[in-house]
Amino acid sequence: MAATGRVMPSGNAAPMRIWALRVAFLAVALAAWEAISASGLLFRDVVPSLAAIGAALARVLGTPDFYANLAVTAQEIGAAVVIGGLCGLATGILLGSNRFLSQAFESLLLYLGPTPKIIFFPVMIMWFGVGPGSKIAMGVASCFFPIAISTAAGMRQIDAVLIRVGRSFRASPWQMIRCIYLPAMREPIVTGLRLGLGVAIIGTLLAETKLSNKGLGYLVIQAYALFDMPRMYALLILLFVLSIGLNALLGRFSRVTRGISA
Amino acid sequence: MTMRALARTRNGARAVGIATTVAAIAVVEGLIRGGAINAYIVPLPTQILAALPRIIAEEHVLHRFWQTAQEVLWASLLLAAFGIALGALLYRFRLLRQAFEAWVGALAAAPIVLMYPLFLVIFGRSTTTIVMIGFAAGLAPVILKTAEGLSGTRKVLIDVGRSFKLSPAQQFRKVLLPAALPSVFVGLRLGLIFAMINIVGVEFLINFGGLGQLINELAERYDLPGTYGAILFVILASVVFFDLTARIERWLRPVE
Numbered sequence: 001m002a003a004t005g006r007v008m009p010s011g012n013a014a015p016m017r018i019w020a021l022r023v024a025f026l027a028v029a030l031a032a033w034e035a036i037s038a039s040g041l042l043f044r045d046v047v048p049s050l051a052a053i054g055a056a057l058a059r060v061l062g063t064p065d066f067y068a069n070l071a072v073t074a075q076e077i078g079a080a081v082v083i084g085g086l087c088g089l090a091t092g093i094l095l096g097s098n099r100f101l102s103q104a105f106e107s108l109l110l111y112l113g114p115t116p117k118i119i120f121f122p123v124m125i126m127w128f129g130v131g132p133g134s135k136i137a138m139g140v141a142s143c144f145f146p147i148a149i150s151t152a153a154g155m156r157q158i159d160a161v162l163i164r165v166g167r168s169f170r171a172s173p174w175q176m177i178r179c180i181y182l183p184a185m186r187e188p189i190v191t192g193l194r195l196g197l198g199v200a201i202i203g204t205l206l207a208e209t210k211l212s213n214k215g216l217g218y219l220v221i222q223a224y225a226l227f228d229m230p231r232m233y234a235l236l237i238l239l240f241v242l243s244i245g246l247n248a249l250l251g252r253f254s255r256v257t258r259g260i261s262a
Numbered sequence: 263m264t265m266r267a268l269a270r271t272r273n274g275a276r277a278v279g280i281a282t283t284v285a286a287i288a289v290v291e292g293l294i295r296g297g298a299i300n301a302y303i304v305p306l307p308t309q310i311l312a313a314l315p316r317i318i319a320e321e322h323v324l325h326r327f328w329q330t331a332q333e334v335l336w337a338s339l340l341l342a343a344f345g346i347a348l349g350a351l352l353y354r355f356r357l358l359r360q361a362f363e364a365w366v367g368a369l370a371a372a373p374i375v376l377m378y379p380l381f382l383v384i385f386g387r388s389t390t391t392i393v394m395i396g397f398a399a400g401l402a403p404v405i406l407k408t409a410e411g412l413s414g415t416r417k418v419l420i421d422v423g424r425s426f427k428l429s430p431a432q433q434f435r436k437v438l439l440p441a442a443l444p445s446v447f448v449g450l451r452l453g454l455i456f457a458m459i460n461i462v463g464v465e466f467l468i469n470f471g472g473l474g475q476l477i478n479e480l481a482e483r484y485d486l487p488g489t490y491g492a493i494l495f496v497i498l499a500s501v502v503f504f505d506l507t508a509r510i511e512r513w514l515r516p517v518e
Contacts, residue, residue, distance in 0.1 A: 018357065022365075100275050100278075103276060114500065116500070118466055119463070119477050126304075209378075209467065227383075240372050244371055
């Protein structure tokens with residue numbers, strides 16, 4: 001570090017160096033993994049060799065079983081996001097447009113929002129059964145809150161001029177929502193949806209690991225029960241790639257829409 | 263509107279909110295008593311209330327609360343140590359930040375808690391598994407907010423430190439860290455909330471530890487009022503936790 005060294009050199013480092021560092025990091029991490037795997041320091045199979053994980057990944061991707069379970073989970077998450085999203089959107093618009101309602105009920109939302117949702121799972125099983133119903137309900141309970149909170153906050157940030165324009169055109173409440181509120185809130189809604197999708201994935205899959213006979217969460221916990229570690233790593237890698245990818249996709253969408261509205 | 267009138271309407275609104283909640287619970291009670299809702303699925307709210315003293319006395323809720331609190335405490339110590347150190351590292355080395363900040367961001371969006379079976383294999387069905395999941399789930403926001411806070415330090419402050427010829431360590435301890443503290447705590451609070459959520463969740467999932475396990479146990483015993491009561495207790499505990507951390511955050515925030 002230069003004497004104090006706190007002032008960063010301006011300008012970005014060459015992309016080449018950034019990529020070189022990333023590749024080097026990955027290479028070192030993978031080499032360390034392989035070394036630990038070969039050393040036998042840990043229990044056998046806890047850290048399987050990369051080749052074993054790769055083979056398991058190919059096996060998982062090559063069987064129709066995986067896609068059938070993926071479809072079940074995707075349907076559950078999709079239903080959860082649609083139901084939770086619509087409820088969240090409606091609640092958010094209601095609370096965001098009415099100060100009295102927001103003062104009366106929003107603290108309830110803010111308090112319940114960050115509680116661990118999985119603890120409601122026993123209740124959901126009793127209400128909606130052991131099938132996909134309880135998993136969808138878990139997803140709904142998870143994604144409702146971020147979407148509602150983000151929408152309500154977004155409503156309050158809308159430029160007052162836009163609202164007055166709508167009023168002076170004597171727009172009906174529905175027209176106000178469709179033509180003024182929703183377009184002006186694209187960004188907070190997409191942000192809420194992004195957060196909501198993330199927690200819906202977690203809520204649904206955790207519920208599947210706890211009690212189910214279908215879905216990706218079930219596959220993971222089954223691999224655990226059979227102590228098939230390469231398969232478990234393969235499934236977890238796929239889960240991470242899918243959810244990070246979905247999140248990045250929505251993030252890109254929010255940037256694109258921002259470009260349009262700006 | 264005068265301040266007092268405003269305060270009155272706000273309190274009025276809150277009162278309406280509470281009254282509506284109580285009324286909704288009363289309606290549920292009525293529907294269950296009337297037979298419209300199955301009492302074997304939703305217990306009477308009065309039964310849930312009556313179960314609260316029982317789960318406090320017989321299920322040792324306070325002891326379990328303390329168990330969970332200890333796990334959260336350990337996770338928070340790990341978060342503070344590793345999160346702030348890694349954040350400082352990202353701040354110090356620009357190349358590192360350019361290469362990995364986006365990765366840490368992606369990690370924040372990753373469903374880390376789903377790796378709990380893996381943690382079970384590595385650490386066993388133990389407190390370590392629970393603490394490590396809490397730590398892993400809360401790490402990303404601490405790193406990101408620390409780096410953000412440190413790079414937001416006003417240049418004047420850095421120059422003051424320089425003119426006093428502070429050593430790098432002194433500069434970090436006396437200038438950068440205090441200046442970044444509000445932002446660091448925002449990250450720490452987010453990390454703590456994630457850690458707490460995941461710790462209780464994993465306790466429930468692996469049926470081990472404090473409050474989360476209690477819910478699982480009561481549900482498996484089909485003790486409905488007890489299950490609902492324990493869920494209420496967890497909600498209450500988390501609300502107190504958020505409120506406490508929010509207060510600390512406000513207290514640390516610089517006066518504008």
